[in-house]
Amino acid sequence: NAGVTQTPKFRILKIGQSMTLQCTQDMNHNYMYWYRQDPGMGLKLIYYSVGAGITDKGEVPNGYNVSRSTTEDFPLRLELAAPSQTSVYFCASSRDRGYEQYFGPGTRLTVT
Amino acid sequence: RKEVEQDPGPFNVPEGATVAFNCTYSNSASQSFFWYRQDCRKEPKLLMSVYSSGNEDGRFTAQLNRASQYISLLIRDSKLSDSATYLCVVNKDRGSTLGRLYFGRGTQLTVWP
Numbered sequence: 001n002a003g004v005t006q007t008p009k010f011r012i013l014k015i016g017q018s019m020t021l022q023c024t025q026d027m028n029h030n031y032m033y034w035y036r037q038d039p040g041m042g043l044k045l046i047y048y049s050v051g052a053g054i055t056d057k058g059e060v061p062n063g064y065n066v067s068r069s070t071t072e073d074f075p076l077r078l079e080l081a082a083p084s085q086t087s088v089y090f091c092a093s094s095r096d097r098g099y100e101q102y103f104g105p106g107t108r109l110t111v112t
Numbered sequence: 113r114k115e116v117e118q119d120p121g122p123f124n125v126p127e128g129a130t131v132a133f134n135c136t137y138s139n140s141a142s143q144s145f146f147w148y149r150q151d152c153r154k155e156p157k158l159l160m161s162v163y164s165s166g167n168e169d170g171r172f173t174a175q176l177n178r179a180s181q182y183i184s185l186l187i188r189d190s191k192l193s194d195s196a197t198y199l200c201v202v203n204k205d206r207g208s209t210l211g212r213l214y215f216g217r218g219t220q221l222t223v224w225p
Contacts, residue, residue: 040217041217042199042215042216042217042218043156043199043215045212048212058212088153090155090156097212098143098144098203098212098213099144100144100146100158100161101158101213102158103155103156103157104155105154105155106154106155
């Protein structure tokens, strides 16, 4: 049982490039989330999903897109990367709303 | 007002000390409460859930005070390995569409030998 896995672990992007952060969970959780964490700051919710085919915006969705075609996968797409998107990105999942969330190891992204 | 507020610390304590963290939350309808631990450059990991009656897990004790809307975490007999940032987490309303969790910014703990 791997839990929540994320790839890549690290990435450097140039301004204007695009990339997809991958997230997979094997716990059959319906709820999945994407957060970003800037140095010394708390977690901010980017997007979430309550099941395959259903996604919605969190508090900081601008510059990102998501899709959820299967229960297991919840990729995050960055279009036209900007330096303000330099951050650590965590994917998480939970079995139901309001329950504890389990996090992946994170992707450290630098945009220069 | 922020959903969850914590004293950021840092707390620097010697091994063997007892240390307590407090956290306040703004929404009286909140129903689920957790403490997470985050090591430097790592993901947050669930430390323990917090129940209304209070609960204990080894050296860790969590308490909930609904009337005053605060949660506490007590660590007894601190170990070097307890050094981390402790995140207070609150669910606003489990019955809502999302029932999202709100994470505090964390309290940093350093245990020194």
